[in-house]
Amino acid sequence: MKTVLYIGAAIAAAALLALPIFGDLGTMNLVIKIMIAAIFALGFNLLWGQAGLPSFGHAAYYGIGTFATIYMMNAIDRGGWFPTPLLPLVGAGAGFAFGLVAGWFATIRSGVYFAMITVALAELVSAIALKWEGLFGGEAGIRSIRTDWGPFSFQSTTSVYWLTLIWMLLVMAFLFGLQRSPFGLVVRGIRERELRVRFLGYDTHRVKTLVFAISAAVSGLAGGLLAISDESASMVLFQGSGSAFVVLNTVIGGAGVFLGPVIGAALTTSFAYFGANLSHFWMLYLGIAFVVTVMYAPQGIGGAIAQRARAVKAGEKAAFGTGDLIGIVAFALTFLGLIFLIEITGTICSEQYRASIASAKGVWPPVRLLGYDFNPLSPLPWLIGLLSLGAGIAIVVAQPHLRRPRLLDLVTTKAEAGK
Amino acid sequence: METLLVALLNGLIYGLLLFMISSGLTLIFGMMGILNFAHASFYMLGAYLAFTAIHMFGFWGGVVFGTLGVALIGFVCERYLLRHVRRFGHVQELLLTFGLFFAFEEVVKLFYGPYAVAYSVPESLRFTAFHIGEVSYPFFRVLIGLTAIVMFAAIFCLLRFTRIGLVVRAAVLNPTMVQALGYNVSVIFSAMFAVGAGLAGLAGAMGGAYYTTNPNMATELGVIVFVVVVVGGLGSLGGALIASLLIGVLVSAIVYVDVTFGQILSAVGLVSDEVARSTLDVPLSSAAGVLPFLLMLLVLMFRPQGIAGDERA
Numbered sequence: 001m002k003t004v005l006y007i008g009a010a011i012a013a014a015a016l017l018a019l020p021i022f023g024d025l026g027t028m029n030l031v032i033k034i035m036i037a038a039i040f041a042l043g044f045n046l047l048w049g050q051a052g053l054p055s056f057g058h059a060a061y062y063g064i065g066t067f068a069t070i071y072m073m074n075a076i077d078r079g080g081w082f083p084t085p086l087l088p089l090v091g092a093g094a095g096f097a098f099g100l101v102a103g104w105f106a107t108i109r110s111g112v113y114f115a116m117i118t119v120a121l122a123e124l125v126s127a128i129a130l131k132w133e134g135l136f137g138g139e140a141g142i143r144s145i146r147t148d149w150g151p152f153s154f155q156s157t158t159s160v161y162w163l164t165l166i167w168m169l170l171v172m173a174f175l176f177g178l179q180r181s182p183f184g185l186v187v188r189g190i191r192e193r194e195l196r197v198r199f200l201g202y203d204t205h206r207v208k209t210l211v212f213a214i215s216a217a218v219s220g221l222a223g224g225l226l227a228i229s230d231e232s233a234s235m236v237l238f239q240g241s242g243s244a245f246v247v248l249n250t251v252i253g254g255a256g257v258f259l260g261p262v263i264g265a266a267l268t269t270s271f272a273y274f275g276a277n278l279s280h281f282w283m284l285y286l287g288i289a290f291v292v293t294v295m296y297a298p299q300g301i302g303g304a305i306a307q308r309a310r311a312v313k314a315g316e317k318a319a320f321g322t323g324d325l326i327g328i329v330a331f332a333l334t335f336l337g338l339i340f341l342i343e344i345t346g347t348i349c350s351e352q353y354r355a356s357i358a359s360a361k362g363v364w365p366p367v368r369l370l371g372y373d374f375n376p377l378s379p380l381p382w383l384i385g386l387l388s389l390g391a392g393i394a395i396v397v398a399q400p401h402l403r404r405p406r407l408l409d410l411v412t413t414k415a416e417a418g419k
Numbered sequence: 420m421e422t423l424l425v426a427l428l429n430g431l432i433y434g435l436l437l438f439m440i441s442s443g444l445t446l447i448f449g450m451m452g453i454l455n456f457a458h459a460s461f462y463m464l465g466a467y468l469a470f471t472a473i474h475m476f477g478f479w480g481g482v483v484f485g486t487l488g489v490a491l492i493g494f495v496c497e498r499y500l501l502r503h504v505r506r507f508g509h510v511q512e513l514l515l516t517f518g519l520f521f522a523f524e525e526v527v528k529l530f531y532g533p534y535a536v537a538y539s540v541p542e543s544l545r546f547t548a549f550h551i552g553e554v555s556y557p558f559f560r561v562l563i564g565l566t567a568i569v570m571f572a573a574i575f576c577l578l579r580f581t582r583i584g585l586v587v588r589a590a591v592l593n594p595t596m597v598q599a600l601g602y603n604v605s606v607i608f609s610a611m612f613a614v615g616a617g618l619a620g621l622a623g624a625m626g627g628a629y630y631t632t633n634p635n636m637a638t639e640l641g642v643i644v645f646v647v648v649v650v651g652g653l654g655s656l657g658g659a660l661i662a663s664l665l666i667g668v669l670v671s672a673i674v675y676v677d678v679t680f681g682q683i684l685s686a687v688g689l690v691s692d693e694v695a696r697s698t699l700d701v702p703l704s705s706a707a708g709v710l711p712f713l714l715m716l717l718v719l720m721f722r723p724q725g726i727a728g729d730e731r732a
Contacts (some may be wrong), residue, residue, distance in 0.1 A: 054510050054515070056456075103714055108723050113653070116645040117719065123642040124712035132706070240638055242727035243524060244521060251514060286527035291518040295500065298507045346529045 016165060020158045028157050029229075034269045035168045036225050041249040041261030042175055043218025048247075050179060051211045052191030054115045055320050057122025059221050059242030063129070064098050065091030065220025066237055067136065067355035069227035084149040088167055088224035094215050096219020103212025107205055110194070119243075126238035141234025144227070160229050171218060176215070176258060187211050213216070219246075248286065251291050254300025257367040279347050284295060288338065330395035337389025340381055343369050348376050426671045428551075432560050439622035440640065441647040443459040443615030444572065449654030450591045450611050450729035452509055458517040458619055459641030465489045465563050465620030466627025466636065467527055472692050478541040478628075483644045485624035493616020496585045512704020519635065521526045527634045536632035563625050570618060571660065578656075582648065587611065590674035604622035646711045652728020661726055666714065 019031060040062055047053050065088075073272065075081050084091070106117045129136040136142070146154040153159060177186050190196040190204050198204050203206040227233055245268065253264020297304050299349030311317040347353055347367045356365050366373035367381070374381040444458045463558030476484060496519060502509045540559045547555040578584035590597045590607050598604045627636070648664060651658030718725060 052510075054513060095713050105719055108719055112448070112452075112513060113511060114647065115454065116649050117715070118651070119642055120646050120712050120715055124709055127708035127712070131706075228484055244517075247514070247517065281525065284522065284529060287518060287522035287525050291500075291515065291522055294511060294515045294518055295504060298504065298511055342529065349532070351532055 011405060021160055022316025028161050030273050032157070032161055032164050032229050032268065034266050035164045035271070036229070037221050037245070037249060037265035038262040038268045039168055039171050039225065040219050040317070041246055041253065041265045042171060043222065044246045045250050045255055045261045046175060046178070046218065047212060047215040048250055048374065050184065050191065051187050051208060051261075053110065053208065054112075055106075055212075055215075055243075056115050056247060057116040057120075057243050058117035058216075059238055059240070059247050059253050060102070060122040060125040061095040061099055061216035062223040062226075062242060062246075063125070063233070063235075063237035064328065065095045066227045066233040067219070067223075068094030069144075069224035070142055070144045070233045072232075073146065073227065074142075076147045077145060084147055084154050084289055085152065085163060085229075087228055088221045091224025091227065092217040092221035095223065096217035098220075099210060099213035099216025103209040103216065104205075107208035122238070122240070122243055125280055128237070128239075129235040129238045134236050137233075138235070141232055141236075143232045145231055149226030154228075163228065164225050167221065171221065175218070179258065183207075184262035194341060210271050227389075248290050250300075252290060252300055253305075254304070256299055257302035259305050260300050260302030267301070279343065280350075281342050282314040284342060285338070326395060330392045332392075333388045333395070334392030337385045337392060338389070340369065340385030341366070342376065344385070421554055422675060422694050423672070424551050425554050426557065426675050428556065430442035430671030431562070431664060432564040432667070433665035433671060435564045436626050437624055437640075437643060437647055437667055438528040439567045439626075440687035441644045441663055442571070442642060442656055443618040443652070445648050445651065445654055445656060445659045446574075447612055447615045448648070448672070450587070451608055452507070453512050453516070454653075455552050455615075456513060456641070457496070457519040458516075458615070459637040459644055460520050461489050461493060461616045461619035462623040462640060463527060463632075463637040464492060464633070465623025466525060466538060466632040467531060467536070467623075468620070469624035469627065470536055470588055470632060473538070478544070482621070486621040489620025490613045490617030493620075494613040494617075495686070497612035501612075502520060502605075509649055520641070522539045524637060533634060535631045538627050538632040538684055540628045559629055561601060563629060568624055570621070571656075574618075574656070586587070605662070641712055646715045648725075649715050650711075650725055652725025655725070655727040658727030666711045668716065669710055673707050675709060 016031075023031070026133060040058070045057065046059050047055050047058075069087050069091040072080070072082060073084075076084065078169070102118075102121050106114055106121060109117060146160075148154055154163070184195060186207055187200055189200075190202075190207060194204050197207075223237070226237075249264035249268050250261045251264070252267060253262065254260030271286065272282065275285065279285070285327060293300065299307065308317065312319050344367050348364070353365075357363070364375070364377050367376050368374075369381070440459065442456055443461075447455055447458070448454055451518060465485040465488075467485075467684055469489040471479035471481075472484035473481035474486075500519070501515060504515050544559050544562070546558050549556055576584075577590060585599065586602055589602050590602070594604050597607075622634075630636075643666065647659060647662045648667070650709050651662030652662070
């Protein structure tokens, strides 16, 4: 198993090193975005996975990091001395400072209260950014440019790529070390049983505030890298979707595995990059994927892989069995069905389509899907969609290990959760 | 004076609308420990369902359809989705409702597009209720407020004076014991979730007609509703009522104050006039969006359990 891991790591490293030579500009930009999202998700997971504090408002610290870095870039442009490669530290510093204050408030409560407070704090920042045009530049946002530093030029995308890659590795090493350190142990102790950690003599509120601030600092660092890559910042960064995406990345990837958030970030960022061109409704697919993950694979993709790896090592399961094959077929059928239903419904409900009906004098123009034209009034596309979706779900229900969790006694679980 | 009175009345009615939504959220939390992120989505779905049905059944038919439709959606969500993740703990439930919030918004966009729909108060209900000085006050606003009050009274009586209410309150305190006494607690939970969702749907069907109906309405309101329940204390109907009214009135009243932050700070002498006119030229009324959050932070500092919350939570 270890060898597989090493081979995988070697392939990933080779791909990351070779990309600037073989990759085109679009791919390179995509990978930069993935790496930034991965740093953000890793920082977020320190709070979510390690400390067990469900934050739903991390976009605030990310956005603050971006704006702080943009202001510093402008200062450099006007003759400041700050070295460009260290710019993300400005974002991290801003995130840390803000995270200390926000974290102090938010960690007064835990659990769902904590979640609500983080949402409200993020909304507070967003509301301020929306109104304070003098500082945040309003709708248009503010722009800056990258300045060269000493012998290093930062004008090309390749240079940004290297910078982001190096920072990602540094952050990974830092967070991995933190997780292994005694501090990381205390943090996990608070997640498991806070009262007990308190009895051991730790000031848990202080520890939680510090974890929150470190998490916010890493988020701010990711924001700083975004500022360097985009050379601009706007208040859109503070909107709820930013906070939502980092939760999505972490949960889909798996919060219990160190590299889980990275897997999630790579998947959703690529999906957003390609999906946005293919369909107007890519967010809906993402939302459905998220709900399905939460229901059937609460440990996320990374967690599922780790679980399987352990089972293989113990000799309980094959690395890839017929069950997986059936699962993939079921997934493909369900997905195909969803594509048909969602795309055709979405297209015929759009205003554009209504207009084209009117211009064609009441004739419904065909809907183009997967390279074929379908008449939305004929039952064919709807039948394909419904049958495919039904078949996929039927396979899932028929498979014992893919079936949804058995109905558990509601009351006992509630009582347990209350303890 | 009259404008202030109108502003206060507007705030009161907005607060009552907030209460219609937050009461369901707080009831569901008190009972099942679920913080329903998708609760504001029920408000949005109520508005859209009512808008859809209005062509077939008229306005009141639309409101009833919206309420019942959302109650049914809430029931399905609890029975077929939430119940299956309960064994993974509250955070997983929170995540599921978060995903549903996301999915509901996209489904609405799928059917109705990303912009606001033309859902408005019917002509027959557009008349003046009464005059305050020169200002005429629309009847529909009063109706929204009355609906909320009637609803509060109904829930309160149901919980306080009926046998069903007794069982429900007992199920909140000690579900195992109620189950042992022979009551079907999971049906009670599903029904309460449906009722809570239905209330939000009713608020959406009424509020959506008066305010705007667009796919963003869940996000905009959802955050305020969270603030309301934190300030009021999760699980407390009375606290939710007080917090809703407080926030509604505060937000409406501050819009009528016409000074900027810069003016205040320079009057105190903290910043120069020039800074006051450039960077800090932010009207105080724009703090209307920020005010609820500041209130929440204050409550957290001095009374973390909320106005009416109990110490245990």
